Amino acid sequence: MLQHSTSNFVYFLNKNKEDGKKSRDSLLKAKLQQILETLSKQAMKEKTPDLEELESALQNALSKEQDEKSHTSSEFEEQTYEGGQSITKFLQEKGYLRDNKKWLTHKGFFSIGWKILQDVTKDLSSSEFGMHETNFSGEGNVIIDTTKKFEKGNDIKFLCVPQTILNTIQRISKSDTKISFPLNLHPEDLEEFETLEDVRVAVVYCIDLSSTMKFALGKNGKSRIEAAKKALWSLYLLNKKFFPNDSLS
Numbered sequence: 001m002l003q004h005s006t007s008n009f010v011y012f013l014n015k016n017k018e019d020g021k022k023s024r025d026s027l028l029k030a031k032l033q034q035i036l037e038t039l040s041k042q043a044m045k046e047k048t049p050d051l052e053e054l055e056s057a058l059q060n061a062l063s064k065e066q067d068e069k070s071h072t073s074s075e076f077e078e079q080t081y082e083g084g085q086s087i088t089k090f091l092q093e094k095g096y097l098r099d100n101k102k103w104l105t106h107k108g109f110f111s112i113g114w115k116i117l118q119d120v121t122k123d124l125s126s127s128e129f130g131m132h133e134t135n136f137s138g139e140g141n142v143i144i145d146t147t148k149k150f151e152k153g154n155d156i157k158f159l160c161v162p163q164t165i166l167n168t169i170q171r172i173s174k175s176d177t178k179i180s181f182p183l184n185l186h187p188e189d190l191e192e193f194e195t196l197e198d199v200r201v202a203v204v205y206c207i208d209l210s211s212t213m214k215f216a217l218g219k220n221g222k223s224r225i226e227a228a229k230k231a232l233w234s235l236y237l238l239n240k241k242f243f244p245n246d247s248l249s
Helices: 004-042 051-068 072-078 085-093 105-124 160-174 222-240
Strands: 139-149 189-200
Touching: 004 051, 004 085, 004 105, 051 085, 085 189, 105 222
Parallel strands: none
Antiparallel strands: 139 189
């Protein structure tokens, strides 16, 4: 009976530890999303802040929420940067920032980019949302290793010479005829490389840098230049994920 009670105690103790770990992980994830959101706002400013200014902005953003949820914020501070560690140092250890004038790492750039892309897609109406695939097929100019029988009218430059010669030799061998050179090729011997239909797009994104771009756009107080940067960032991420062969400059 004592052993059974001890087992129950250990079970509930472990369960409480697991629940506590899940709660802390969830807390860290939520706080990290808030930090990334603040990073995106700072990165899209007309004048990119340095690490000291970035640290100040992050501290202010978290302090503002700490007034609303003091218990949650203090628990986060204990878990992430206890002992006086700065938020930017914490983000450097996690691989989001580097100690450089261009402080965003590859991981940080794409993590923020996906968040921006999600925000942009939320603003789209249902009729505008979608991939908008083209009905036009591209030219078959990407050669692959597989081959097929040559079709009359196709470009002769895709002819697979080794396979064509092999087809000729196999045909002659089946007819018990002596193989002699030059080989007498038949139309059915011809073999061509298969190709992929390839559509590529080159996009040039231009941003107006006139003084009017500094004016606020809408109720959120964001300037036109920041909105343009946000659109470019999301377009770049969309291009990288779905259309890696297209160029964006």
